[in-house]
Amino acid sequence: xxxxxxxxxxxxxxxxxxxxxxxxxxxxxxxxxxxxxxxxxxxxxxxxxxxxxxxxxxxxxxxxxxxxxxxxxxxxxxxxxxxxxxxxxxxxxxxxxxxxxxxxxxxxxxxxxxxxxxxxxxxxxxxxxxxxxxxxxxxxxxxxxxxxxxxxxxxxxxxxxxxxxxxxxxxxxxxxxxxxxxxxxxxxxxxxxxxxxxxxxxxxxxxxxxxxxxxxxxxxxxxxxxxxxxxxxxxxxxxxxxxxxxxxxxxxxxxxxxxxxxxxxxxxxxxxxxxxxxxxxxxxxxxxxxxxxxxxxxxxxxxxxxxxxxxxxxxxxxxxxxxxxxxxxxxxxxxxxxxxxxxxxxxxxxxxxxxxxxxxxxxxxxxxxxxxxxxxxxxxxxxxxxxxxxxxxxxxxxxxxxxxxxxxxxxxxxxxxxxxxxxxxxxxxxxxxxxxxxxxxxxxxxxxx
Amino acid sequence: xxxxxxxxxxxxxxxxxxxxxxxxxxxxxxxxxxxxxxxxxxxxxxxxxxxxxxxxxxxxxxxxxxxxxxxxxxxxxxxxxxxxxxxxxxxxxxxxxxxxxxxxxxxxxxxxxxxxxxxxxxxxxxxxxxxxxxxxxxxxxxxxxxxxxxxxxxxxxxxxxxxxxxxxxxxxxxxxxxxxxxxxxxxxxxxxxxxxxxxxxxxxxxxxxx
Numbered sequence: 043x044x045x046x047x048x049x050x051x052x053x054x055x056x057x058x059x060x061x062x063x064x065x066x067x068x069x070x071x072x073x074x075x076x077x078x079x080x081x082x083x084x085x086x087x088x089x090x091x092x093x094x095x096x097x098x099x100x101x102x103x104x105x106x107x108x109x110x111x112x113x114x115x116x117x118x119x120x121x122x123x124x125x126x127x128x129x130x131x132x133x134x135x136x137x138x139x140x141x142x143x144x145x146x147x148x149x150x151x152x153x154x155x156x157x158x159x160x161x162x163x164x165x166x167x168x169x170x171x172x173x174x175x176x177x178x179x180x181x182x183x184x185x186x187x188x189x190x191x192x193x194x195x196x197x198x199x200x201x202x203x204x205x206x207x208x209x210x211x212x213x214x215x216x217x218x219x220x221x222x223x224x225x226x227x228x229x230x231x232x233x234x235x236x237x238x239x240x241x242x243x244x245x246x247x248x249x250x251x252x253x254x255x256x257x258x259x260x261x262x263x264x265x266x267x268x269x270x271x272x273x274x275x276x277x278x279x280x281x282x283x284x285x286x287x288x289x290x291x292x293x294x295x296x297x298x299x300x301x302x303x304x305x306x307x308x309x310x311x312x313x314x315x316x317x318x319x320x321x322x323x324x325x326x327x328x329x330x331x332x333x334x335x336x337x338x339x340x341x342x343x344x345x346x347x348x349x350x351x352x353x354x355x356x357x358x359x360x361x362x363x364x365x366x367x368x369x370x371x372x373x374x375x376x377x378x379x380x381x382x383x384x385x386x387x388x389x390x391x392x393x394x395x396x397x398x399x400x401x402x403x404x405x406x407x408x409x410x411x412x413x414x415x416x417x418x419x420x421x422x423x424x425x426x427x428x429x430x431x432x433x434x435x436x437x438x439x440x441x442x443x444x445x446x447x448x449x450x451x452x453x454x455x456x457x458x459x460x461x462x463x464x465x466x467x468x469x470x471x472x473x474x475x476x477x478x479x480x481x482x483x484x485x486x487x488x489x490x491x
Numbered sequence: 492x493x494x495x496x497x498x499x500x501x502x503x504x505x506x507x508x509x510x511x512x513x514x515x516x517x518x519x520x521x522x523x524x525x526x527x528x529x530x531x532x533x534x535x536x537x538x539x540x541x542x543x544x545x546x547x548x549x550x551x552x553x554x555x556x557x558x559x560x561x562x563x564x565x566x567x568x569x570x571x572x573x574x575x576x577x578x579x580x581x582x583x584x585x586x587x588x589x590x591x592x593x594x595x596x597x598x599x600x601x602x603x604x605x606x607x608x609x610x611x612x613x614x615x616x617x618x619x620x621x622x623x624x625x626x627x628x629x630x631x632x633x634x635x636x637x638x639x640x641x642x643x644x645x646x647x648x649x650x651x652x653x654x655x656x657x658x659x660x661x662x663x664x665x666x667x668x669x670x671x672x673x674x675x676x677x678x679x680x681x682x683x684x685x686x687x688x689x690x691x692x693x694x695x696x697x698x699x700x701x
Contacts, residue, residue: 170589180640183590307548310503
């Protein structure tokens, strides 16, 4: 008899999620029909390859390769970033072309560009995007501001749901300025009932709800296109790497609530409130990541790390403000059977000793400019590592240079498994022949004998 | 107690620094002398950052304290501060890129190391760099960029500087996010700096050599 999720150990949950990843379903819930027996075999080999690299139990057949792409396939297919943001078919056809022609082991779907019209409908303020604040040929750029004010920690800590819906959302979505979430905890008996609903009769509030519904329609349209692509490309033998995403609580607070500078000053002026807010954000992040991963039947949860890099915090600050809640997030995800997939931007040379405090074979760390020999030495026995193919090399170098770099990485970090080939930071503009060289060199030199 | 403000600022003791400033202003002290001490404190902050004793949050916080000090002192100022500077550096994040944290750190370090930084901000059009170089006669230009699209913006900016006939009058350094020796070659810059201290060393080398 099948046991309930609650009765399974974290190890068993991880196996269940890997099993689901290995045996994908189509959108109707039936077993996915692969294009050919060859495609099915390739799909399963790819997932098994990464599973073995992550779990550190068995030597994989070779080093898996997963280019982390942003707008790369748009450029690759001859579209502008703006085009693939506003035309989902173009996004899908560009991603398809890239995956089928360059044949990476894993892909990140066609979701990278995001739904431009959805952002337009909501008048999203957190980012500039191609054709909206940056040129049609540009990429996303975060518009950092203090969307949460220095004196709003108590509001966030006491009632995060209310803070997000009634204070934060109206600030980050222009169309939701008048938005107010139902306040139904003060609904009592019968006489006063109607008063609580008065706001929903006011035209600006109604306009906000109308925008929400339009945005919902657009989100659905986009998600259908993205889901269909993942299904189609899986049937051709190419698994998606991750669907779920979470963030280190410190990054959530620093990236999109208080801003880099705001948070850096807060750790001096109001450290206790910062710590409390981080604790409040932690379970929210665990649920966000685990929920998406379990829903999609795909164990990896993508976690880009930003503000804990070398230089961004002292050792002491990292150990006080960054790591404790990041570790709680990792443990919370691992408990749910997920594999945290950390995309570590910048360099982490001074953090390696701290982050090795994770259970063996449950995490994947893709690095950017971290010293890879040192990372292998410090983490090799507890976690799968990867990354580091420099984006500047992919942008302006030669295929020969890329091949040499890739081979050197395999020689340095590939030993004994536990290694994933990936680029350092998200790939936008790069020479196609260089990305191909990275993929091909991994297949050639990354085989374990 | 002139030493106190220098140390309070260097040690990032905000409350103490502000109290000293208020006391000294109340005692009728010349505002410029107070600012001079604050500057000395910031110099120590810069040195500690260069020695990896301080990190980015410490720099940012020191800037906040200095801002608060300046706000207290400014209303009492009767004459403008004059400063002797080593030389001018025209500086900014290149076109299409709006990242400012790295740029601000380098500008801060150049400033506390005695350079006059002409900070053009972010997403700076090519022509603005050219115009500013002409206008100020600055011998050093710093181009900052975080995104890969900055590679081409830097290249275009440097080409425009060459086309304006300014190439032999200025030295150009680049830095930020994914900038490397490869990108230096690609853009035609004179040098690339890995971090803020590298920028200071480069600027000192070039301006000192003139």
